[in-house]
């Protein structure tokens with residue numbers, strides 16, 4: 001019997017799967033790439049039963065949904081679903097899932113990597129070794145200690161909590177701001193202190209790590225007012241979504257030396273245009289959204305997407321369903 005079809009991007013991240021993960025999907029489904037779909041919509045549209053998306057690479061809008069009469073699920077790789085209009089998708093009787101839990105460790109690790117790389121000038125050090133334009137590593141390249149410093153975590157969900165656990169190993173003082181305070185036992189387990197006021201956290205932290213979901217409430221959460229609160233020797237680390245930070249305000253804060261440095265896994269757009277002002281600062285690290293980008297995590301993510309899609313096709317409960 002023919003395998004059911006799914007529609008997917010296969011262009012590689014950001015926004016698609018790599019070829020190496022296709023066999024896991026092809027055990028159960030025939031993959032129709034988005035490029036093939038666009039060329040031969042009339043041949044494929046009625047066959048497609050699930051849509052595999054990573055980030056906003058495919059726009060899941062009214063037009064696309066109307067063109068797929070047998071679509072049962074939109075299966076998202078990763079935890080953030082800010083690029084999906086869930087009420088709209090649900091209104092077509094189509095289910096939505098993501099892959100929570102499986103991304104937590106990899107994303108927390110990238111946050112720690114960015115903090116350490118920025119504090120200890122890892123990128124400059126590498127560039128010095130490789131390109132050596134001057135003889136001595138300049139005084140301006142002296143780093144700053146992570147151990148014993150104060151880390152402020154904005155957004156204490158699963159990933160924020162994993163970061164706190166790791167930071168505890170670095171003997172950091174840990175502050176966090178979140179919609180809800182965590183139970184005392186959980187705070188104690190990682191040595192984290194709740195700041196009901198985000199401004200207080202910003203004033204006290206040497207490193208500010210942003211881990212919130214993007215929502216209307218968190219859109220440009222960190223802007224001019226927030227940078228004005230931060231210590232001049234502090235570092236902003238963003239591993240959530242680019243739009244949680246006002247990038248113009250960040251450029252301004254860096255120019256005015258209101259903060260020491262920034263380390264970003266996420267920006268808007270992604271990737272940044274090569275002439276973007278953020279790329280001109282020696283004290284800014286920019287990654288092309290690598291939070292979940294490991295072989296192991298990506299493999300588990302794809303397996304989880306397959307599990308959710310199979311559940312939708314057989315009319316079962318999606319283990320990771322998100323409802324509007």
Ligand SMILES: O=CC(=O)O
Nearest residue numbers: 078079080103291
């Ligand atoms: O960005 C990564 C994710 O949403 O999991």
